[in-house]
Amino acid sequence: xxxxxxxxxxxxxxxxxxxxxxxxxxxxxxxxxxxxxxxxxxxxxxxxxxxxxxxxxxxxxxxxxxxxxxxxxxxxxxxxxxxxxxxxxxxxxxxxxxxxxxxxxxxxxxxxxxxxxxxxxxxxxxxxxxxxxxxxxxxxxxxxxxxxxxxxxxxxxxxxxxxx
Numbered sequence: 001x002x003x004x005x006x007x008x009x010x011x012x013x014x015x016x017x018x019x020x021x022x023x024x025x026x027x028x029x030x031x032x033x034x035x036x037x038x039x040x041x042x043x044x045x046x047x048x049x050x051x052x053x054x055x056x057x058x059x060x061x062x063x064x065x066x067x068x069x070x071x072x073x074x075x076x077x078x079x080x081x082x083x084x085x086x087x088x089x090x091x092x093x094x095x096x097x098x099x100x101x102x103x104x105x106x107x108x109x110x111x112x113x114x115x116x117x118x119x120x121x122x123x124x125x126x127x128x129x130x131x132x133x134x135x136x137x138x139x140x141x142x143x144x145x146x147x148x149x150x151x152x153x154x155x156x157x158x159x160x161x162x163x164x
Contacts, residue, residue, distance in 0.1 A: 002064040002150050004030055005039040005057040007050070009070035009080050010130065014044040022069040025132040029139050030067075033146065038063060045071050050083035058087075058123035064150050066123060067139070070130030072115040080127050081114040088118030088125060092149070095126065095142045102141035103134065117142075122153050 006026050012018035020042055027037045039061060043049045050068070057063045071080030085091075095117040103110035115127035115138070126142070128135040148160075 003036045003038045004065045005063045007053050007068045008042040009045055009068055011044045013042045021132045022130055022135045025136050026067050045077040045079050047079050047083040051087050054087050058120045063123055066125045069128045069135050072113050072127050072129050074112050081116045084116055088120050090119050092117040099138040099141045103137055124149055124153055
């Protein structure tokens with residue numbers, strides 16, 4: 001069993017002006033994958049608050065995976081990837097690419113996503129879009145590899161290849 005935290009990045013959501021629908025949509029998918037949601041948080045689109053939340057969840061709470069939702073596009077207030085890049089140790093570009101490829105089959109807007117996936121310590125951090133549908137589509141694209149990625153980040157040294 002792995003544990004997770006969900007950070008919804010939304011100015012309106014953090015002010016109570018918009019209901020968070022993406023966070024619960026993500027939580028529902030993770031529960032179906034036997035991943036325990038330990039913490040959820042709604043914060044504004046502010047780099048320092050995003051960084052602080054990721055560091056808290058990764059370093060203090062010792063979560064296996066953090067999923068952010070919102071702030072991955074190109075508008076001036078879309079700052080989640082910028083904040084994430086400042087606190088990760090390394091990127092996992094294949095997962096971000098897989099999300100964009102899967103999403104581009106649904107909408108051409110997927111190509112303007114700046115979402116990233118990275119590792120901080122022993123925690124996987126995944127940026128997802130802010131729309132519930134987009135967040136679910138992107139998470140579905142990488143869900144089959146999520147358990148393996150977390151195991152490897154935790155230090156599993158078994159060979160990745162499967163025998164025939």
